Amino acid sequence: xxxxxxxxxxxxxxxxxxxxxxxxxxxxxxxxxxxxxxxxxxxxxxxxxxxxxxxxxxxxxxxxxxxxxxxxxxxxxxxxxxxxxxxxxxxxxxxxxxxxxxxxxxxxxxxxxxxxxxxxxxxxxxxxxxxxxxxxxxxxxxxxxxxxxxxxxxxxxxxxxxxxxxxxxxxxxxxxxxxxxxxxxxxxxxxxxxxxxxxxxxxxxxxxxxxxxxxxxxxxxxxxxxxxxxxxxxxxxxxxxxxxxxxxxxxxxxxxxxxxxxxxxxxxxxxxxxxxxxxxxxxxxxxxxxxxxxxxxxxxxxxxxxxxxxxxxxxxxxxxxxxxxxxxxxxxxxxxxxxxxxxxxxxxx
Amino acid sequence: xxxxxxxxxxxxxxxxxxxxxxxxxxxxxxxxxxxxxxxxxxxxxxxxxxxxxxxxxxxxxxxxxxxxxxxxxxxxxxxxxxxxxxxxxxxxxxxxxxxxxxxxxxxxxxxxxxxxxxxxxxxxxxxxxxxxxxxxxxxxxxxxxxxxxxxxxxxxxxxxxxxxxxxxxxxxxxxxxxxxxxxxxxxxxxxxxxxxxxxxxxxxxxxxxxxxxxxxxxxxxxxxxxxxxxxxxxxxxxxxxxxxxxxxxxxxxxxxxxxxxxxxxxxxxxxxxxxxxxxxxxxxxxxxxxxxxxxxxxxxxxxxxxxxxxxxxxxxxxxxxxxxxxxxxxxxxxxxxxxxxxxxxxxxxxxxxxxxxxxxxxxxxxxxxxxxxxxxxxxxxxxxxx
Numbered sequence: 001x002x003x004x005x006x007x008x009x010x011x012x013x014x015x016x017x018x019x020x021x022x023x024x025x026x027x028x029x030x031x032x033x034x035x036x037x038x039x040x041x042x043x044x045x046x047x048x049x050x051x052x053x054x055x056x057x058x059x060x061x062x063x064x065x066x067x068x069x070x071x072x073x074x075x076x077x078x079x080x081x082x083x084x085x086x087x088x089x090x091x092x093x094x095x096x097x098x099x100x101x102x103x104x105x106x107x108x109x110x111x112x113x114x115x116x117x118x119x120x121x122x123x124x125x126x127x128x129x130x131x132x133x134x135x136x137x138x139x140x141x142x143x144x145x146x147x148x149x150x151x152x153x154x155x156x157x158x159x160x161x162x163x164x165x166x167x168x169x170x171x172x173x174x175x176x177x178x179x180x181x182x183x184x185x186x187x188x189x190x191x192x193x194x195x196x197x198x199x200x201x202x203x204x205x206x207x208x209x210x211x212x213x214x215x216x217x218x219x220x221x222x223x224x225x226x227x228x229x230x231x232x233x234x235x236x237x238x239x240x241x242x243x244x245x246x247x248x249x250x251x252x253x254x255x256x257x258x259x260x261x262x263x264x265x266x267x268x269x270x271x272x273x274x275x276x277x278x279x280x281x282x283x284x285x286x287x288x289x290x291x292x293x294x295x296x297x298x299x300x301x302x303x304x305x306x307x308x309x310x311x312x313x314x315x316x317x318x319x320x321x322x323x324x325x326x327x328x329x330x331x332x333x334x335x336x337x338x339x340x341x342x343x344x345x346x347x348x349x
Numbered sequence: 350x351x352x353x354x355x356x357x358x359x360x361x362x363x364x365x366x367x368x369x370x371x372x373x374x375x376x377x378x379x380x381x382x383x384x385x386x387x388x389x390x391x392x393x394x395x396x397x398x399x400x401x402x403x404x405x406x407x408x409x410x411x412x413x414x415x416x417x418x419x420x421x422x423x424x425x426x427x428x429x430x431x432x433x434x435x436x437x438x439x440x441x442x443x444x445x446x447x448x449x450x451x452x453x454x455x456x457x458x459x460x461x462x463x464x465x466x467x468x469x470x471x472x473x474x475x476x477x478x479x480x481x482x483x484x485x486x487x488x489x490x491x492x493x494x495x496x497x498x499x500x501x502x503x504x505x506x507x508x509x510x511x512x513x514x515x516x517x518x519x520x521x522x523x524x525x526x527x528x529x530x531x532x533x534x535x536x537x538x539x540x541x542x543x544x545x546x547x548x549x550x551x552x553x554x555x556x557x558x559x560x561x562x563x564x565x566x567x568x569x570x571x572x573x574x575x576x577x578x579x580x581x582x583x584x585x586x587x588x589x590x591x592x593x594x595x596x597x598x599x600x601x602x603x604x605x606x607x608x609x610x611x612x613x614x615x616x617x618x619x620x621x622x623x624x625x626x627x628x629x630x631x632x633x634x635x636x637x638x639x640x641x642x643x644x645x646x647x648x649x650x651x652x653x654x655x656x657x658x659x660x661x662x663x664x665x666x667x668x669x670x671x672x673x674x675x676x677x678x679x680x681x682x683x684x685x686x687x688x689x690x691x692x693x694x695x696x697x698x699x700x701x702x703x704x705x706x707x708x709x710x711x712x713x714x715x716x717x718x719x720x721x722x723x724x725x726x727x728x729x730x731x732x733x734x735x
Contacts, residue, residue: 020501024393040452092588093585093600102467103467110447111448112525113444114448114449114526116445116447116448116524117445117446117449120381121379121381121445121528122379122381122531124528124531125532125654126532126534129532129533130533130589132525133489133720133721133722134436134468134489134722135489135724136722138490139721140721142586143589143590143723147588148584148588149584149585149586150585152488152490152497152726153488154487154583155467155468155469155487155491157467157469157470157472157485160469160486163484166510167486167501167505170505170507171504174504175585176583187469192445195455197452197461199464213604240570247510248484249482249485251481251482252427252428252483264571295707315686319376339482
């Protein structure tokens, strides 16, 4: 990695594993039954259990926020804590926030639609409307931490989190920020879940505990993962990883793109963010083995709870780091059926 | 570009030169709504076989207009990147009934319409329409989205992520946003009056603008006509309130300073600012303070206007449309006045453009955007020879 490579120094997450700073120590999860709305039978997903944000981040007020914004605030706080960042000592005008999401603030968007359905468009709720905007979570992160740097909410079909990582790294490399908090996440709502179901995208274990997850489809999940990126040399503690070059494209030839990125290098580990397993976030098949060779070690080797839509890559990366594959070169890789791919070189410490 | 003037920058330019205002009273957008908007007339038919939202279709038409013949003739065009902005995206396709029973709504025809909901579909639609397979993403930072897309696209060029990047924004009129802004009492029922002391709020519009960005070296190599040079860009956040802008405009002023710093130009070199200028009481006064702060010490008052007075606030498309207008001003030396600006906010440091179109050489100009959530973006454009 070059001396200018951004390094990953802090991780915070609110996922089905709970709110956590740093790595995840617990093993694979089972999906749980959906009770937040009436379902026509058993319906399961990887869900975030309700918790009180102020119990994790003292003083945090989230009463008027949707879960996505609340989770973003908790995850970003935990990531900064994990990185040992004292914001009082930082130039907050040079701290950027990137938020990757597939669907944005769907909970309050649905609430706004509900308000229109009940009272008509002429009588909708002015408190809800601004919180339906996709950039609300990133704005709340800036507001809560008093961060005045670039504030970007990003979405990219299949590759939102990867895109956010690459764009944030770019900002750091070009000196447009001194530190970036990169977040990625989505919430699972009735409208989203039933859309997956209507589109026949769900895996059999969504409907029965007895079903094996090998029959295709995926199990939806929800949550937010936050990561702190800093330029090499600025961090005070040993980072988790350094971020190298990356590329992404939405179509074409993934093999050529990945080869161009890797050159002669062969990564020791490949962290596959769309492994085709039934619990993977995407219903596309990641042909990682085909792209990086038969001898490569690919994570995850087993299906994991990682389905946070387009924004799942940060959770995949967190889970891979949590399995402690050891030090070495790694490749964060996702592919799509259209030949699209996102690939990011990493050095794991 | 697609604007209420029609398809193409030349139509918009001709309309604005003629002082034509596209804002019109409407009442049929939803029961109970009475107000003023600027709508795009008929859109060209697209025979792609997919279901696209109106925001998608506006973006596709604008992108086709922007790239012209290079889509078919330039060998590596398909490797281009795309950064599109939107705030509405596929919300136009969703009915309120979805909230009362999603499964039933999907069964009755909503399934394919819901597929266009995500903001990422706007950039994906442009890619599908033009056969582009490079890196693509969509950004959504409220009303600063379009300008931010251009800034991120410029960073992608610095990173050599793609040989050229299509950047812009697209948003359609829809009951959701009209109702939302109406609930906030942010709309003026009559045509808006940005920077006027008697301003009452904004009008919504719709449209899309796409800019083709490439490095000067790449443009020269392929013999492209260079319309302008993006000399500097910057992004900041107010971090002061979820919806209201920072009253004293400190962070917007900082954003302007950073963009000028990157552009390596002084406050005296900026010849014109195309302002965000929504016409809301809070935005316009905050923006005024920002300009007074950012251009403090300038030898002459800074010329400022809001072109939202011609065709309203196009939300995620606004920053891109206004960037295109700023480029037009640089190219033609035409500085468009704010319409209906009869009683400007008092400021000795700002030269509020009103009345006739001003003609003057304009080597360097700035486009400024701001939005809910406190995002600010400033873009500095210069003539190719500047």
